[in-house]
Amino acid sequence: MGHERSPKLTEVQIKTVESQDADIRLDRWFRARYPGIGHGVIEKLLRTGQIRVDGRRVKASFRLEAGQKVRIPPIQSTACAKQAKQIKINKKVSDALGQTLVNSVLHLDEEIIVIDKPAGLAVQGGTNISRHIDGVLDALSFGKAQKPKLVHRLDKDTSGILLLARDRVAARWLTRDFREQAIVKTYWALIVGELRPVKGVIDAPIGKTIRENSEKITVNPKDGQTAITHYAIVEQLGRKASWVALRPKTGRTHQLRVHMASLGTPIHGDGKYGGAKAFLDLQGISKKIHLHARDILVRRPNGKELFITAELPSHMKSSWSQLGLDSKNYRDPF
Missing domain, CATH: 3.30.2350.10 (Pseudouridine synthase)
Structure with a gap:
C-alpha cells in the first residue's frame, strides 16, 4: 500500500481515548487516525467547536487523557476529495527498472511524486553502482517536458518514501523546506x-x-x-x-x-x-x-x-x- 486514506466520516462519532494515547496532543491523535485530513481543516473544526473533548472546546495542542471522549464531526478526508483530481498512472515503459519505479508510485500531482523505494536500490550512481533511480527518472515524467528532480536522498539499503519534484518551482520550495527542517x-x-x-x-x-x-x-x-x-x-x-x-x-x-x-x-x-x-x-x-x-x-x-x-x-x-x-x-x- 502507498497513500494511506482516511475513512469518510459521514456522521458524528465519539471516540474514547485509550491508555496508550494518554498525553498525546489532540491534533496528532486526530491525524494518526485520519491522516488525509489536513491540519488546517482540524484547526477550523476546533475553532468552530465541531471537535470537542468531553463536550468542551479545546485547542490543537490540548493533551489527551485516557478515558476522555472525543467528538468527531462528519467530514470527508481531503485525501479522498483530491483523489479524483490526481493524475492517472498509466504510462508503460520498456526499461525494467523504470517500470519498477512507475509501479512504486504512491502519490502523483502537478507538483510532487512520491515513490516507495525498494531496499537495495541506490538513489544515485557512484563507485560500482550502475543501477540507480537518478538514471531512469525519465520514466516518471508522466506527460511533463522535464523529468522530475531529486530533492532528498535515502540510503541504498533503506526502503520507503522518496519524494520528487515535478518542476523547478516545486524543487526550489521542497529543497528549501528540507533544508529548513519544515x-x-x-x-x-x-x-x-x-x-x-x-x-x-x-x-x-x-x-x-x-x-x-x-x-x-x-x-x-x-x-x-x-x-x-x-x-x-x-x-x-x-x-x-x-x-x-x-x-x-x-x-x-x-x-x-x-x-x-x-x-x-x-x-x-x-x-x-x-x-x-x-x-x-x-x-x-x-x-x-x-x-x-x-x-x-x-x-x-x-x-x-x-x-x-x-x-x-x-x-x-x-x-x-x-x-x-x-x-x-x-x-x-x-
Whole structure:
C-alpha cells in the first residue's frame, strides 16, 4: 500500500481515548487516525467547536487523557476529495527498472511524486553502482517536458518514501523546506538490544572517518556536523529488541544508523555500524537492514498538507509477523 486514506466520516462519532494515547496532543491523535485530513481543516473544526473533548472546546495542542471522549464531526478526508483530481498512472515503459519505479508510485500531482523505494536500490550512481533511480527518472515524467528532480536522498539499503519534484518551482520550495527542517519524516526500525530511555533525543555530531582505504561515518563531537534524531520505542521485545520510530531533525548520511549504533542498539542487519551485534539470532528473521522511511508530512506554499505513508517492505513485514508485531497498532509517539 502507498497513500494511506482516511475513512469518510459521514456522521458524528465519539471516540474514547485509550491508555496508550494518554498525553498525546489532540491534533496528532486526530491525524494518526485520519491522516488525509489536513491540519488546517482540524484547526477550523476546533475553532468552530465541531471537535470537542468531553463536550468542551479545546485547542490543537490540548493533551489527551485516557478515558476522555472525543467528538468527531462528519467530514470527508481531503485525501479522498483530491483523489479524483490526481493524475492517472498509466504510462508503460520498456526499461525494467523504470517500470519498477512507475509501479512504486504512491502519490502523483502537478507538483510532487512520491515513490516507495525498494531496499537495495541506490538513489544515485557512484563507485560500482550502475543501477540507480537518478538514471531512469525519465520514466516518471508522466506527460511533463522535464523529468522530475531529486530533492532528498535515502540510503541504498533503506526502503520507503522518496519524494520528487515535478518542476523547478516545486524543487526550489521542497529543497528549501528540507533544508529548513519544515518537512517531517518518520522512519521505522527494528533495533537490537535494550534502548533506554524509551523516548529521547540524540544530539551527536557525526562525520566521515577514513581508515585503511575505507570510509565510515562516526560520532565526532569535535569536527562532525550537527546531527539530531528524535526516537521513541513503539513496542519492546524484552531486552533483545524493539520496534522504534525515528524522526531525524537533520539529514546526514547514515545518521539514523550511526546514532542507533552509538547507543549500543544497532539497527538489525546493519553490520557496517553494529558489527555482529546487529543481528538477532532468531529463525525466520531476514538479515537485511530493517530501516524503512514510513511516512512524510509536507506543507505546500498554499498551506495545504500532504501526508503519505508506505507499507513495510516484504522482509520487514515478515519479521514483524515472526515477532508478533502489528503495524495497525501504531500511534505516532511524537
